[in-house]
Structures are given as C-alpha cells and as structure tokens.
Amino acid sequence: MMETNNQISTEKYAADISSIGDAQVRINSFVHKTPVLTSESLNAMSRRKLFFKCECFQKGGAFKFRGACNAIFSLDGDQAAKGVVTHSSGNHAAALSLAAKLRGIPAYVVIPKNAPKCKIENVKRYGGQIIWSEPTVQSRESVATKVLQETGAALIHPYNDGRIISGQGTISLEILEQAPQIDTIIVPISGGGLISGVALAAKSINPSIRVLAAEPRGANDAAQSKAAGEIVRLPETNTIADGLRAFLGSLTWPIVRDFVDDVIVVEDKEILEAMKLCYEILKVAIEPSGAIGLAAVLCDSFQKNPRWKDCSNIAIILSGGNVDLGVLWDSFGR
Amino acid sequence: MMETNNQISTEKYAADISSIGDAQVRINSFVHKTPVLTSESLNAMSRRKLFFKCECFQKGGAFKFRGACNAIFSLDGDQAAKGVVTHSSGNHAAALSLAAKLRGIPAYVVIPKNAPKCKIENVKRYGGQIIWSEPTVQSRESVATKVLQETGAALIHPYNDGRIISGQGTISLEILEQAPQIDTIIVPISGGGLISGVALAAKSINPSIRVLAAEPRGANDAAQSKAAGEIVRLPETNTIADGLRAFLGSLTWPIVRDFVDDVIVVEDKEILEAMKLCYEILKVAIEPSGAIGLAAVLCDSFQKNPRWKDCSNIAIILSGGNVDLGVLWDSFGR
Numbered sequence: 001m002m003e004t005n006n007q008i009s010t011e012k013y014a015a016d017i018s019s020i021g022d023a024q025v026r027i028n029s030f031v032h033k034t035p036v037l038t039s040e041s042l043n044a045m046s047r048r049k050l051f052f053k054c055e056c057f058q059k060g061g062a063f064k065f066r067g068a069c070n071a072i073f074s075l076d077g078d079q080a081a082k083g084v085v086t087h088s089s090g091n092h093a094a095a096l097s098l099a100a101k102l103r104g105i106p107a108y109v110v111i112p113k114n115a116p117k118c119k120i121e122n123v124k125r126y127g128g129q130i131i132w133s134e135p136t137v138q139s140r141e142s143v144a145t146k147v148l149q150e151t152g153a154a155l156i157h158p159y160n161d162g163r164i165i166s167g168q169g170t171i172s173l174e175i176l177e178q179a180p181q182i183d184t185i186i187v188p189i190s191g192g193g194l195i196s197g198v199a200l201a202a203k204s205i206n207p208s209i210r211v212l213a214a215e216p217r218g219a220n221d222a223a224q225s226k227a228a229g230e231i232v233r234l235p236e237t238n239t240i241a242d243g244l245r246a247f248l249g250s251l252t253w254p255i256v257r258d259f260v261d262d263v264i265v266v267e268d269k270e271i272l273e274a275m276k277l278c279y280e281i282l283k284v285a286i287e288p289s290g291a292i293g294l295a296a297v298l299c300d301s302f303q304k305n306p307r308w309k310d311c312s313n314i315a316i317i318l319s320g321g322n323v324d325l326g327v328l329w330d331s332f333g334r
Numbered sequence: 335m336m337e338t339n340n341q342i343s344t345e346k347y348a349a350d351i352s353s354i355g356d357a358q359v360r361i362n363s364f365v366h367k368t369p370v371l372t373s374e375s376l377n378a379m380s381r382r383k384l385f386f387k388c389e390c391f392q393k394g395g396a397f398k399f400r401g402a403c404n405a406i407f408s409l410d411g412d413q414a415a416k417g418v419v420t421h422s423s424g425n426h427a428a429a430l431s432l433a434a435k436l437r438g439i440p441a442y443v444v445i446p447k448n449a450p451k452c453k454i455e456n457v458k459r460y461g462g463q464i465i466w467s468e469p470t471v472q473s474r475e476s477v478a479t480k481v482l483q484e485t486g487a488a489l490i491h492p493y494n495d496g497r498i499i500s501g502q503g504t505i506s507l508e509i510l511e512q513a514p515q516i517d518t519i520i521v522p523i524s525g526g527g528l529i530s531g532v533a534l535a536a537k538s539i540n541p542s543i544r545v546l547a548a549e550p551r552g553a554n555d556a557a558q559s560k561a562a563g564e565i566v567r568l569p570e571t572n573t574i575a576d577g578l579r580a581f582l583g584s585l586t587w588p589i590v591r592d593f594v595d596d597v598i599v600v601e602d603k604e605i606l607e608a609m610k611l612c613y614e615i616l617k618v619a620i621e622p623s624g625a626i627g628l629a630a631v632l633c634d635s636f637q638k639n640p641r642w643k644d645c646s647n648i649a650i651i652l653s654g655g656n657v658d659l660g661v662l663w664d665s666f667g668r
Binding site: 032035037038040041054056057059061118125276278279280281282283284285286321325 | 366369371372374375388390391393395452459610612613614615616617618619620655659
C-alpha cells in the first residue's frame with residue numbers, strides 16, 4: 001500500500017522532506033546546481049518529453065557529493081576531527097574525500113582492487129587515503145571495520161545512512177524547480193540511497209509523481225526484493241554498470257518498498273546503447289550506471305507497459321560520468 | 335588601433351549590438367540557452383576561474399544553429415520558399431538543415447566527401463538534402479553555385495554573412511548574464527563568424543573585456559592575418575580540428591582585425607589533451623575544435639604572456655560536440 005503524504009516522516013523512514021530541506025541549506029554553497037538538458041531527438045525516440053538532470057556534472061563527477069557533503073557537515077567538531085571512513089565502488093569514495101577536504105578532515109577509503117582506474121584517481125585527486133580490499137562486499141566491510149577501530153573515524157556508509165539519503169534528495173528539490181511540469185522521475189537503483197532521497201522529496205511535494213527505478217538485469221536485487229516483499233541479496237552480480245552492483249540496505253528498503261512505483265530492468269546492451277546516445281546526441285560523457293535511466297525509458301518493458309502510458313514529462317537522472325575512456329571504447333565493441 | 339564603443343556599427347561592420355539583439359529576439363524560442371559549467375580542478379590547472387559556455391549542448395550539437403536560425407528566419411516568404419543552400423564542414427550544414435526544417439523549407443547542403451560521419455548523419459537526421467563535393471574549398475564553392483542556379487535557393491554562407499555573425503553574437507549576451515564577472519572570452523577561430531559576433535556583442539557591452547582567439551598551428555591563418563594586417567589564405571591546412579580549417583572572410587576579417595585582442599596558437603597535441611580533460615573532468619563530449627579554448631588557456635603562450643596575467647575570470651566557448659567516437663578513440667592514441 002502506498003503511503004500518503006502526511007505519513008512520510010523520520011519516525012518511520014531514515015529521512016523526510018524536513019531533513020532533505022535541511023540538507024539543501026547545509027550543502028548549498030558547496031554543490032553545483034546541475035543543469036537540466038533536453039533533446040528533441042531523444043524526445044522523438046522515447047515519445048515523451050525528457051528532462052535530463054545532469055548529476056555527472058556534479059563535483060566529483062556524480063550525485064554522491066550531495067550525500068557525502070551533507071553527512072560530513074552534519075558531524076560535530078570532535079567526531080569530525082577523527083575523520084571519516086567508507087567502503088565504496090568509487091564515486092562515493094571520491095565524493096567523501098572531496099567533502100572531507102573541504103572540511104579539512106581525513107577521509108579513509110576502502111576500495112576494491114578492481115575498481116575503475118578513473119574512480120581511484122578521483123579519490124587520490126581529492127586527497128582521500130586509500131586502503132585496498134578484495135572485490136567482495138564482505139572484504140570491503142571487514143577492512144572498513146578495522147580502519148574504523150584503529151582511527152576512531154566515523155563510518156559514512158555509501159547509502160544506508162539518513163544523512164546520505166537526505167543529501168541525495170536535494171536533487172528532487174532542484175528538478176521540481178527547474179522542470180516543474182514533470183510527472184515521472186526515473187532513477188538508477190543500486191543500494192537505494194539516491195532513489196530513496198529522490199522519492200521521499202518528490203512524493204512529499206507532489207504525491208502524484210511516479211518514481212521508477214532503473215536496474216540492470218545482472219544485478220536486479222531491487223526488482224526481486226519488490227516482488228518478494230523483502231530484501232533479496234543476490235549470490236553474485238554481472239553487469240557493465242559497475243556502480244549498480246550494491247544491494248538494498250535496511251534503511252533504503254522500506255523507502256523503496258513504499259515509494260518506488262516500479263523497477264524497470266534493462267539489459268547491458270541497452271545500457272551501452274543509451275550511453276552511446278548520451279555521448280552522440282546529448283554530448284554528455286557518462287558512465288554505464290549513469291545512462292541506465294535513458295535505457296529504461298527506451299526499453300520495451302517501459303514503452304509497452306500501459307501503466308506508464310501517461311508518463312509524459314519524465315525527469316531522468318544522469319547519475320555519474322566517471323568512466324575510463326579505454327573501458328568505454330571496449331564497451332562500444334568496435 | 336582599437337575601435338571605441340560608439341564606433342561599432344553596421345556602417346562599418348557586418349553586424350552590431352542592435353542586429354545581435356534583434357537576432358536574440360528572433361531565435362530565442364528555437365535555441366537552447368546553454369549552461370555554463372565550472373570546475374575547480376580546471377581552475378586549479380589554469381590558475382584562473384573558468385566559465386565553460388557549453389554550445390556543444392546547442393541544438394545540432396554546436397553554436398552554428400544560432401546563426402543558421404537567425405539567417406533562415408530573416409528571409410522573406412518568397413525567398414524562403416525556394417530554400418537555402420550552403421557548403422560547410424558539417425556543423426553549419428546540420429544547423430541549417432534543422433533551422434530550415436523548423437521553417438518548413440528545403441535545405442541543400444554541399445558536403446566534402448571526407449567530412450566526419452556523425453556530421454553527415456546530423457544533416458540527414460535534420461532532413462537536409464546532401465550534394466557531395468571534393469574536399470577542397472574550390473570544389474565546394476563551385477558545386478554550391480551550381481545548386482544555387484538550379485534551385486533559386488538563397489546561399490547562406492557558414493560565416494561570411496551578417497545574419498550568421500549576429501546569430502553567433504547572442505552567445506555573448508547569454509554569457510554576460512550567466513557569468514557577469516568575466517573579463518576575458520576565449521573563442522575558437524576558423525572563418526571568424528563565431529568570434530566576430532561574440533567580440534562585437536561583448537565589446538559593445540563592456541569594451542574592457544578581452545576577446546582572444548584560439549587557433550590550431552596547422553591552420554593559423556588568423557594569427558598570420560593579424561600579423562600581416564591583411565587576410566592571409568594558407569596553401570594547405572593540417573590539424574585534427576576539422577571545424578577550424580576555414581579562412582577569414584571579407585566580412586569577418588575587419589571585425590577580427592579591430593576587436594580580437596590576440597590569437598593564441600596551439601598544437602594538435604594540446605587540443606587532444608584538452609579534449610581528454612573535457613571528457614574526464616567536465617564530463618562533456620566535445621569535438622577537437624570545441625576543446626581548443628581550453629587548450630589555449632592551458633598553453634604556455636597564454637600562461638607565460640604578461641599581457642594576459644590579469645585575465646582572471648575567463649569564459650571559454652566549448653563550440654561543438656559532434657565527433658565520431660571511433661575517431662575520438664584513435665585520437666587518444668591508445
């Protein structure tokens with residue numbers, strides 16, 4: 001059952017419109033207000049009006065800076081002085097490093113050895129201290145715990161954290177100002193931090209807005225979780241969208257369960273095709289995870305679903321642009 | 335001698351602040367108001383504050399749509415009905431096709447056989463009728479003349495036309511509204527249509543703004559022309575920046591002579607490095623010609639020139655983003 005507007009509160013969920021509004025005030029002077037781009041060619045292809053919210057232009061190259069900034073500037077002085085630690089596929093790590101640098105505190109970042117090179121370089125560029133782990137969730141979390149114990153730093157989880165969710169939710173506040181006509185928002189889903197914030201803010205302001213998740217077939221835990229009515233963790237994931245391999249968390253799951261209208265599952269080849277359209281038509285450099293919203297709006301399971309027939313003005317969050325040019329090229333399979 | 339503000343008029347030049355203002359009113363509902371992006375990483379590299387005016391996000395993927403739109407909607411009804419014709423390296427051709435389509439008139443486009451594939455496809459996408467020529471200026475102009483005679487269409491030159499110059503000048507009106515603190519504008523130079531409009535508008539509004547041209551070493555006719563005090567046409571050109579191979583025209587030269595403060599000549603490898611920075615840091619997909627302004631602000635001949643030491647707030651026009659991904663990859667020389 002969908003919650004009604006006045007039931008959205010932090011008593012039940014990890015964030016609400018008030019914590020998202022506070023986040024906006026807190027991070028406003030640090031974040032870019034990213035532009036919304038439109039393209040008549042892509043409108044024609046999708047038979048809708050599309051509004052691309054370009055979070056790939058955000059500082060650090062992804063929306064993650066919003067949540068990281070909100071979390072870091074929420075810390076009290078004593079806590080902050082000991083620094084922060086996280087495990088991340090990369091964009092959150094870079095974002096946290098940058099936000100920590102702005103506050104003048106250390107950021108310890110646990111990164112799997114197989115993370116994309118450009119994401120690792122972003123962490124280094126922003127002054128984060130890298131600690132390597134094996135490329136499994138278990139290894140990442142145990143290494144992070146060790147660092148935590150040694151430094152006394154505050155753990156800033158990439159998505160299962162109310163401060164992070166609130167920071168990401170500021171995107172909705174901007175979209176609704178920049179493109180007030182939208183009736184639908186399509187959001188990449190991984191751990192669920194982004195879509196949780198976006199859905200809470202959008203539905204609080206206008207409960208009739210549809211919020212749709214876009215997820216790769218090879219990491220479709222959100223679709224499976226929605227179908228099962230409980231969190232499903234997959235034994236393994238297999239997708240080109242390296243930023244979308246995480247599973248829903250205890251704080252994001254209730255929000256996804258109650259406020260995400262549907263999960264659109266797309267194939268990797270559809271993601272690659274959408275990436276190519278981003279480069280060639282929008283002129284936006286995007287990573288695979290960032291292009292999945294465009295893949296979703298173009299795919300048959302969206303286009304042919306009568307439930308979404310009246311989605312006319314659709315915001316698509318282009319979530320990040322951190323891609324190795326070499327990997328990109330291989331993806332296009334010349 | 336530099337002209338003073340009140341001497342800038344259409345009595346002496348092909349455009350002025352009044353014709354540029356008229357162009358803005360005429361094309362306003364058709365063009366994108368492109369965003370201005372900033373990057374602290376690139377500010378640090380250049381030791382200036384940079385404001386990237388993203389004309390690669392313009393309709394058709396380049397600034398050219400502004401001039402094309404102004405020219406086509408300036409035609410009277412009888413003239414318009416016969417259509418328009420042009421010869422172009424590609425971006426003007428696509429832009430003219432799109433503007434013609436919006437007015438519902440035919441566009442005949444003479445394109446050299448070696449033009450980038452994506453530019454040709456843009457022309458086709460927008461409904462332009464392609465007529466092939468050999469890849470020489472002479473062949474392009476003679477084929478265009480033939481089409482002109484057969485159809486009675488109006489020739490819309492890519493740059494040597496007051497309507498085109500006025501349309502491109504609307505970029506300055508937007509920049510000065512979006513980033514009023516700028517003291518310098520760096521503009522790619524080829525035939526000079528873009529920089530002529532930009533310089534006339536900017537200097538009319540604020541004569542102290544420096545306007546600098548960025549030009550590839552292998553097609554440095556503007557630098558040579560400024561040095562010689564007259565138009566220099568080169569026997570051949572050799573640069574990766576395929577959009578910057580044209581020479582100054584009779585209408586653009588006087589404006590470049592009188593209002594462009596200097597021409598910064600850059601090497602192709604500097605253009606490629608700037609392109610890479612656009613992709614990896616700004617997340618903007620750009621063609622080589624489009625990235626030359628960033629190359630200019632980073633090169634030694636700019637950085638070490640005492641004349642430009644106090645250029646602190648610099649607008650850089652990212653002029654276009656139409657690039658074949660394959661060619662791009664080859665350029666990066668993996």
